[in-house]
Amino acid sequence: GKGEYRHFMLKEIFEQPSVIGDTLNSFINPATREITLPADLVEMVAKASRLTLVACGTAFYACHVAKYWFEQIARIPVEIDVASEFRYREAPMPEGGVALFVSQSGETLDTLEALRYCKRQGQKIVSIVNTIESTIERESDMVLHTLAGPEIGVASTKAFTTQLTTLACLVLAAAAKKGAIDAKTVGAMSDSLRQLPSLVNSVLQDTAVTIEKLSREIAEARDVLYLGRGAMYPIALEGALKLKEISYIHAEGYAAGEMKHGPIALIDDKVPVVVLAPHDKLFEKTASNVQETIARGGQVLLFTDRDGLTQLGRGCRWSVRMPVSDAFVAPILYVIPVQLLAYHVAVAKGTDVDQPRNLAKSVTVE
């Protein structure tokens, strides 16, 4: 049941510290810090001439974050696509390629058909699924399980963060195997992963009340934009998807640098602009996009850490302070407040949070 929570979605948001921890412990030995992913899987991924990551919806955004990680950290070329496009694209696939499918249910038809296409193209098939004994699992060469437990809310939350956790472990293992990063870096990154449960918990504790308060104002908006750069870009897309799914407010995610190529025309004082901007290598770039938005009357809701707030907090309508973290794990932290934002906006609007109109938990038809 929902226990003390008003909705399954809220319960599942608050379960994230523990299910991320369970998922981590299944891939990294908590005592020895050793990565315990299957060696043959890690070797296959490390040696891949190319990785093709395919999924739908929120699971696709997990792939999108993983593209940044696999390329930057493990130096493996990655292609990503949504399954409904990929399966009909007739893409040529490289010899020695590995195709990876991400699905909470393990039953999404488009994802399954994309998997079958990749198999016919001679790719090795890996899947990351949450449900035990699904069709996608059965048709894969290798499988990793996210340990999110059953997800009841239609809007995916804990499945997403455990997918990211699993992908992060795989990236780290493949990077170590390839020698793309040295042992010291592997250790530091695995420590960052192991701090996730407590960091996610502190984000939940420290931001929930502020977000609930400001969400009553956001609930009045007709349109909301979400901006991010690098691995924060897919988190912006995910934030926009969550908001439209459950609050029915029109929302779009954009790469921050794309603003001046069109979307900035939408900005006026009625459009909240949610900005995900940890104080990292890309911060200055995003900050200048935020300044351009503010100059046009945009009402910015800034999610950033201490240094980001010092630099950019003043011109923003709202801001939420995030903990300082390693850039590697930041996407897993920054999705938490956008889940909470979507949830509280939906509650403020009085929609059916757990069963939004027109949506089904598992999409087994085209």
Ligand code: F6R
């Ligand atoms: C969004 C959401 C959907 C699913 C998508 C894929 O909140 O839940 O976008 O992520 O339908 O479903 P699975 O992961 O079961 O393949």
